[in-house]
Amino acid sequence: MAQPGLIEDYLTELAGSLPAAIVAELADGLHETYRAHRRAGLTRDDAARRAVTEFGDPGTLVAAFAATNPARRVARTLLLTGPLVGAAWASSLVLLHAWDWHVTNWARSGFGVVLLVGVAMLAAAAFTPGYRHAARSATAAVLAVLAVDVTMLTYLATAGLLTTWPVIMAAPLSIARSTFTLSKLPPILAVC
Numbered sequence: 001m002a003q004p005g006l007i008e009d010y011l012t013e014l015a016g017s018l019p020a021a022i023v024a025e026l027a028d029g030l031h032e033t034y035r036a037h038r039r040a041g042l043t044r045d046d047a048a049r050r051a052v053t054e055f056g057d058p059g060t061l062v063a064a065f066a067a068t069n070p071a072r073r074v075a076r077t078l079l080l081t082g083p084l085v086g087a088a089w090a091s092s093l094v095l096l097h098a099w100d101w102h103v104t105n106w107a108r109s110g111f112g113v114v115l116l117v118g119v120a121m122l123a124a125a126a127f128t129p130g131y132r133h134a135a136r137s138a139t140a141a142v143l144a145v146l147a148v149d150v151t152m153l154t155y156l157a158t159a160g161l162l163t164t165w166p167v168i169m170a171a172p173l174s175i176a177r178s179t180f181t182l183s184k185l186p187p188i189l190a191v192c
């Protein structure tokens with residue numbers, strides 16, 4: 001069955017903002033609604049208009065899906081827990097006199113940049129209205145958070161500091177966060 005242009009245009013607009021699997025599901029429902037209106041005696045154009053009207057404004061529909069985006073939930077969780085993990089690491093680094101460590105300024109700067117970019121990407125994923133943008137931002141943020149945690153844990157392990165008392169309070173938080181982010185990466189990638 002050829003779809004009326006109005007339905008085709010509606011689905012094209014949704015496809016620009018939502019993953020193909022969601023658009024395909026919406027298309028099934030929209031076509032079924034259209035067919036129901038045709039069975040009720042409406043013309044093709046009237047049935048298409050009525051079906052599209054019942055589904056609502058594409059922007060509103062995209063916003064509703066964006067609000068339930070799994071990437072947005074992961075980003076918000078990481079934003080909420082980040083200060084706790086950050087405070088644990090900050091206190092550990094102060095107690096261990098991290099400023100005396102033999103780390104180049106480039107490495108310190110790079111670490112700081114990755115951390116700041118990760119936080120910015122988490123904020124973008126958590127609060128951006130776009131579905132795909134939230135998923136892409138969350139993917140980048142999750143990778144940045146993993147890089148920060150793995151870098152910290154690896155450096156401290158190679159320096160023999162992983163079992164010192166200040167690190168004992170921060171390392172489990174990073175390990176838990178890494179486990180969480182790794183478990184959430186596949187669902188986030190699925191909606192990109």
